[in-house]
Amino acid sequence: MEHTTEQLSGVQVIRERHSVRQYQKGVTIPEAELNELFELAGLAPSSWNLQHWRYLVVQDQANKEKLLPLSFGQQQVVDASVVVIVLGDLQANLVAEEVFAGAPAEIKERMVQQINGAYASNPQVARDEAIRNASLGAMQLMLAAKAKGYDSVPMGGFDPAGVVKEFGIPERYIPVMLLPIGKAQTPGRATERFPLDKIVIRERF
Numbered sequence: 618m619e620h621t622t623e624q625l626s627g628v629q630v631i632r633e634r635h636s637v638r639q640y641q642k643g644v645t646i647p648e649a650e651l652n653e654l655f656e657l658a659g660l661a662p663s664s665w666n667l668q669h670w671r672y673l674v675v676q677d678q679a680n681k682e683k684l685l686p687l688s689f690g691q692q693q694v695v696d697a698s699v700v701v702i703v704l705g706d707l708q709a710n711l712v713a714e715e716v717f718a719g720a721p722a723e724i725k726e727r728m729v730q731q732i733n734g735a736y737a738s739n740p741q742v743a744r745d746e747a748i749r750n751a752s753l754g755a756m757q758l759m760l761a762a763k764a765k766g767y768d769s770v771p772m773g774g775f776d777p778a779g780v781v782k783e784f785g786i787p788e789r790y791i792p793v794m795l796l797p798i799g800k801a802q803t804p805g806r807a808t809e810r811f812p813l814d815k816i817v818i819r820e821r822f
């Protein structure tokens with residue numbers, strides 16, 4: 618069922634978000650609206666509030682075309698209004714000082730120490746944290762888009778090294794997902810989900 622955008626409840630946004638792979642061509646998302654989507658996505662939770670997500674916004678048609686071979690010919694990267702390259706910060710510990718700038722000095726020092734300690738403890742931490750937290754940002758961006766009348770599709774099917782090279786992404790950031798956003802040409806269809814007794818484990822295995 619279609620709803621007027623502002624009328625969607627939180628539950629409806631979740632239930633009616635479906636991956637859309639066919640987009641109306643030539644639709645521009647107004648700058649203010651796009652900024653609102655990123656502002657809403659930015660309210661997602663993150664480890665220590667380090668906000669590991671960065672959103673590389675690809676709107677220029679020629680740049681979207683460059684994504685086509687890098688995503689194995691998935692046409693949605695060309696037709697959607699915008700393709701967001703969701704990046705994860707591999708050095709998010711470096712923003713700890715800034716994040717805790719408003720905290721009492723003692724707390725700030727403790728948090729910065731704790732965060733740097735965690736990042737130094739195991740090289741996998743940085744990558745896990747970047748992907749985990751940027752994925753939460755991506756999810757929130759998809760829900761914000763749906764709430765505002767746009768559709769999206771999360772994409773893991775792309776060549777990360779190629780995207781890094783083509784878009785000059787610094788080593789500090791890992792590409793986590795491509796996220797085309799736009800107006801559906803063909804509505805996404807509801808896909809099946811496992812029953813609760815398969816996905817919910819109570820208390821312990």
Ligand SMILES: Cc1cc2nc3c(=O)[nH]c(=O)nc-3n(C[C@H](O)[C@H](O)[C@H](O)COP(=O)(O)O)c2cc1C
Nearest residue numbers: 634635636638691770771772773774775805806808
């Ligand atoms: C990490 C991830 C990677 C995905 N990669 C692609 C992709 O490369 N191309 C695509 O068309 N859909 C991709 N999808 C979309 C899934 O196929 C889709 O989410 C799933 O079938 C459930 O459908 P729904 O999103 O409509 O609920 C991806 C989804 C996720 C979460």
